[in-house]
Amino acid sequence: MPEYKAPLRDIKFVMTELLNSEQHYASLPGAEDSTPDMVEAIIQEGAKFCEQVLSPLNQSGDREGCTWSEEGVTTPTGFKEAYKQYVEGGWPSMTSPVDFGGQGLPESIGLVMSEMVGSANWAWGMYPGLSHGAVNTVIAHGSDEQRQAYLPKLVSGEWTGTMCLTEPHCGSDLGILRSRAEPNADGSYSITGTKIFISAGEHDMAENIVHIVLARLPDAPQGTKGISLFIVPKFLTDGNGNVGEKNAVTCGSIEHKMGIHGNSTCVMNFDGAKGWLIGPENKGLNCMFTFMNIARLGTAIQGLGAAELSFQGSLAYARERLAMRSLSGIKNPDGPADPIIVHPDVRRMLLTQKAFAEGARAMIYFAAQQGDLVHKAEDAETRNEADELLSFLTPIAKAFLTEVGYESANLGMQVFGGHGFISEWGMEQIVRDTRISLMYEGTTGIQALDLLGRKVLMSQGESLKRFTKIVHMFCKENADNEQLKPLIEPLQKINKEWGELTMKIGMASMKNRDEVGAASVDYLMYSGYAVLAYLWARMAKVALDKLAEGTSEEAFYTSKVQTAHFYFQRLLPRTRAHAEMMVAGADSMMDMPAEHFAF
Structure with missing residues (x-):
């Protein structure tokens, strides 16, 4: 297994030189303390933890995997101890609000730490990683009582969180989920149902696990309009952060998977488990x-x-x-x-x-x-x-x-x-x-x-235009830069073509809605290469400016410019195939009757 080394020089380049993080943080209310020295110190310490603690557990965790028993799930050797160090270091609380024990740092700083953790040991990183979403969901949609009851321990990392969506008969189509929630006299609900593929749904690393669960109330409308969201803790609490009796939620088994063996992917059974509604009834999917x-x-x-x-x-x-x-x-x-x-x-x-x-x-x-x-x-x-x-x-x-x-x-x-x-x-x-x-x-x-149908076509192209205008302004500002010309010209071309292709798909979809589905993956890949082209052109400009000024890091900046040219010459041309395929029409996919696929 490669020994992970945090790419600190490149992280610094992207943050400070490409995206001007110092000015960015200075402009954000409450982020004034995110000075360059402080940010660098955080990243340096985070790198040490990832390199020295998490990376050595990556391969051993894969080999050992998780162990299920009726008492619960045991994580691989060293995972629990690493998590204790992580909590003691204050890493889980970096970007959470100060009101709930967090450090109040911008999310972008937390994502740098998430990158290093995930690169060093993805399976381990999933345990605390899902908690961030649980925290933000409770902050955004929970009641004051729920925030006080759950956030301090979730923010500190003493408790972890999950998201429980998928069921055996439904994955992305959540409109057909069957888990149900029956109201109790005390204002709580009894949650019953089975959820599958629940990452970090059961483990031995934290005192409590707070499940964020989708379920249906009695007489709820059919489809996605009849789904509500609930907090269902592994252990019931007294509202002051103290755990009590075990809730009626259990891990029925863990999946035998192709990878991420160090993370427990669980079948979770809710057998009348006590839960509490988050947000409005039947608006759970929105939350x-x-x-x-x-x-x-x-x-x-x-x-x-x-x-x-x-x-x-x-x-x-x-x-x-x-x-x-x-x-x-x-x-x-x-x-x-x-x-x-x-x-x-x-x-x-x-x-x-x-x-x-x-x-x-x-x-x-x-x-x-x-x-x-x-x-x-x-x-x-x-x-x-x-x-x-x-x-x-x-x-x-x-x-x-x-x-x-x-x-x-x-x-x-x-x-x-x-x-x-x-x-x-x-x-x-x-x-x-x-x-x-x-x-x-x-x-x-x-x-x-989601990208083509919901974000682009449903906004009549406005979401795309918002980004292509940014690219257009960059190209306009650098039109006379001879060194950037080999990048600016193809970037301008693809930025213009992006809108034209969108228009063609939109017109075709007015006659046949399958045109959206037929074009969508190629459209997304084309979009990804286009976004990366803009960013690589920007990185090349920064590097060229540094070289022109004179620098002791000539090799680093020259490498940036050379990699940008490689990207434009060897990877960006892939958009040609995606462009042809996305406008080829749906007929070649949809004309064949299902029974003709095999004889």
Whole structure:
């Protein structure tokens, strides 16, 4: 397994040089203490924890996995102790409100820590990771009493949270869920039903687990309009943070999975468990989107983490592994062969991983800054603009970055050749752990429908225009920059084509709604490459400016420029295929009768 090293220089580049985090934090009410020195100290300490505590548990946790018994779930050796250190370090409370024991830092700083945790040990990171969504859901929709009862312990990390949506007969189509909630005389509800695929639904790392559960009230309307949201704790509490008797919620089993073996993926049975309504009746799905949107951006981090960790592993291997001679002449005359990093195809794989990892970091941090503005900006117009932009970027980040993160993980295996298929190297674990990210929190297809159907077409293209205007202004401002010309010209072209393709799909969908579904995944992938092109052009500009000023880090900035050119020449052309496929029409998919698929 690669020894994870936090990419601190690149993190600093994206935060301070690309996104000007110092000015960003200074503009946010309540974030004045997020000075460069403080932010750097937080990230440095977080890196040490991830490198020294979490990374060494990644492969051992995968091999040992979780153990189920009737008494509960036992996590792999070292997981519980690592979590205790995490809580004692104050990491769970970083971005939560001060009123509930949090540190009140901007969400974007917390996402940097989430990146390092997820890259070092994704399975472990899921235990505290889901709690952030639970905290934000209770803050946004819980009553004052519920906030006081649950938030202090959730914020501190003494308790963890989950989201309980999926049932055996329904995944993304939550309108057909069957879990029910019967009102009790004391104002609580009895929750009954079975939920599956519940990450961190049962474990031995925290004193209590607070489940956020979707269920139906009696006589609720059918479909998504009849779903309510409930808090259902593992242990009942006295409202002051003290746990009491066990609630009627149990883990029936844990799934035997392809990857993330160190995280318990549970079947949760609610047998008349006591719960409390969060938010209005029959508006549970609306409330749950608070949780789901945060979870989707968190899932995008898994794509980034997979690209980063696999790149670190394959780069180290490619520098040391000797095989064959360079086509352009011997590069290692004192050895029997040249290191494989000299071969063009290995370079192709390494640079693809590097371009996706560093591009993903820029995309997620850019989206995270929009989240900061949504929660902390003073004026409503800024908050609304940021919210619309974040809503547009979220499905792209979640689906595109997990797709290319998985591709990067597979490339990492490929660089190792046959050794990549052997478990002791750890590269195949990254592939196995990452595969689920393309499915949970909404599959790529679901995210694509959300982007094209809901975000773009239902807004009559306004959400797309909001982003393409940003790209247009960047291109206009740099039109005379000769060094950037090889990037600006294709960026302008794709930015214009993006709108034209959207119009074509929209017109076709007026005649046949299947056109949206037929085009959506290609549209999303095209959008992902376009967003990354804008960010890589921006990163190249920053690097070129630094080189022009004179710097002692010439190699770092030159590498940025070269990676940007690789992205534009070798990865951005993939949009050509996506563009053709998204407007090819639905007929070739939909004309064949279902019974003709096999004979």
